[in-house]
Amino acid sequence: MNQPTIDHWIGGTHHASQSDRTFQSLDPEDDSVIARAARGDARDVALAVDSAAAAFAAFRETSPSQRESILLRAAELLQQRSAEFRDLLIREIGSPVAKAMMEIGIATRVLKANAAMARRMTGRTYKSDVPGRWSLGFRKPIGVVASITPFNVPLVKGIKHSSMPLATGNTVVWLPSEQTPQIADAIARLYHDAGLPAGALNVVQGRGAEIGDDLVSAAPIRAVSFTGSAAVGRHVQSLCGSLGKRATLELGGKNPLIVLADADLDAAVGAAVRGGFIYQGQICMASSRVIVDQSLADAFTARFVAAAQALGRGDLTDPTTMIGPIISAKARQRIRDHLADAVDGGARILCGNSWTGNRVNPTIVSGVTSAMKLFREETFGPVVSVETANDRHHALELANASPGMLSAAVFTNDLDAAMIFADSLDTAMVHVNDMTIQQEPEVPFGGDGPAGFGREGMETGIEDFTTWKWVTLRR
Known part of the structure; x- marks a missing residue:
């Protein structure tokens, strides 16, 4: 069977690793090789981060209608390509078809819901003590966001960790699980075909243990969204804390x-x-x-x-x-x-x-x-x-x-x-009176203590991926 080679997606096009190294993607059913993927290193991470930083200057100025249209078009394309994503979820992560279709449905709803958030970056007015002064608060995109996702729900997490930052005018560098290179690449192409500008979403394939710290530590990265193990999550949180970066962690637990x-x-x-x-x-x-x-x-x-x-x-x-x-x-x-x-x-x-x-x-x-x-x-x-x-x-x-x-x-x-x-x-x-596994795009999803830090969601995402600017005007 043909074994495709999956390269990084940087600046709106595919890039091989600068080291020319690859790693194998295995079918969990029998451990047979189903693809080879670029094995990123610090140079690939730097290229992706630089691409996202360069794209941010223009993408932050896009209108709510533009960002909304891109995400709604991505949702439409996801439904059109549901058979492709279904087959990738089955083959790449061993997902039974019912779970694969559930993921596609959830990811579609997340795209549609987060498209609306492009119009929710509302500001505030404050009554000033200074006569004749208007006091205003504006929300602005925070900048470049790093996303690190696990193997188990790669479509849902890939879409969640990218669509909210994009909806709020940020750009993204995504490090997907090494077990899901084909799904990550399919998501990158989905956004591209939906009209997302080059550099707004960049995907670096590779092993998190080798390049995760390079991504989190990169100077242009302003916030990190992480889903994965508690041990790695706490390491990411510590690194973000030492560098003054925002972090959202979803770590799981004994439920x-x-x-x-x-x-x-x-x-x-x-x-x-x-x-x-x-x-x-x-x-x-x-x-x-x-x-x-x-x-x-x-x-x-x-x-x-x-x-x-x-x-x-x-x-x-x-x-x-x-x-x-x-x-x-x-x-x-x-x-x-x-x-x-x-x-x-x-x-x-x-x-x-x-x-x-x-x-x-x-x-x-x-x-x-x-x-x-x-x-x-x-x-x-x-x-x-x-x-x-x-x-x-x-x-x-x-x-x-x-x-x-x-x-x-x-x-x-x-x-x-x-x-x-x-x-x-x-x-x-x-x-x-329901099971522990629930998912809706608008809710504050996440845990505290050993189970996580911060929340994923629509309202919480606005807080995570925007920053306030205070402006005063004297008449």
């Missing part, structure tokens, strides 16, 4: 789904299955912990195990398939290590923990303790632990013992209990 005694059991089981196993658990909001009231524990666990064992594990193009391959050899080993550590510590495997090629069956574990890696760290696979709570207070205590939550869910028909949990759970996102 609980709580089932109280009065919950709708069928709805709770369905949400636990979807929230725990969509895209084989490789989603930052996945509910990797389920906490069940003791009165429902046996019934819930039996239904949960049965539903997990029945999940489709067929061809990725089959709409009934939910479980696909784990993205890389390193990720597969992490899952094996976490499960082995749990079993060695006395946990019990209720189902799963069996591999077929690069796929692991949905795995449910009981008896997990805080001493285990499965409790402390993101496994990032189709692995869910089940814990029993004595009552509501105990359930809340167990949930808040998590080392970090990005999202949480609670199932109850008691409005008072729902409000108490929504207010008391130590997370920035809570969903009542």
Whole structure:
């Protein structure tokens, strides 16, 4: 099969790496080589940053109508090219087709929603104490924004991390996951064909460990949007802090789904299955912990195990398939290590923990303790632990013992209990009677503490990617 070479996208055209080095992009289903991509170095980063900085001078002056039209046209083209993006998501990251189509739908909505933000850079007037003086506040684009994105939702994150900065008149340098070079290139071409000026979006392919610091540290970079692991995210935050740059981090966490005694059991089981196993658990909001009231524990666990064992594990193009391959050899080993550590510590495997090629069956574990890696760290696979709570207070205590939550869910028909949990759970996102995985473009999406810093979203994006200018006028 033809193996394309994916170059950087800089200044509106493709560029090979100045070192001429490449890296392999692998199909996670069988680890076969499906493409080669330019392996960027500091010189490529500098070229991309310089391109974005040069383009900013003109792009910041574009009208709201121009930026709005570009993003709306990109949304239109994304729908027209949905089959291309669907196939790339399936092949490059092992996405089952249902999840791939979900990504395309979300990314389209994000483009349309953020197009409207081109008209939301509103200012303010202030009553001045000085007679005869007008006091005005204006929002201005901040400058060049760096975007660093993960493999698991490359279309959604690629669009989110670029469309809001672009809507507000900034330019972007994007470092995508090394596992998604073809998807990143397809997004760059999408924007180009939608009319985005050359240099407004630049893509540097490569390994984050090699060139991430070069990008974040580059002098023209004014803000960084990062989605990825907690360890790398904190390093990015530290670097931004030392250099006086803005940072938004989305880092994931150990997300609980709580089932109280009065919950709708069928709805709770369905949400636990979807929230725990969509895209084989490789989603930052996945509910990797389920906490069940003791009165429902046996019934819930039996239904949960049965539903997990029945999940489709067929061809990725089959709409009934939910479980696909784990993205890389390193990720597969992490899952094996976490499960082995749990079993060695006395946990019990209720189902799963069996591999077929690069796929692991949905795995449910009981008896997990805080001493285990499965409790402390993101496994990032189709692995869910089940814990029993004595009552509501105990359930809340167990949930808040998590080392970090990005999202949480609670199932109850008691409005008072729902409000108490929504207010008391130590997370920035809570969903009542729904799964932990939720996404809408207008909401303040993100986490605090170990789960992140700042928020992605429409209103929050205005704050992140614009700066205030105060102007006074004397009559």
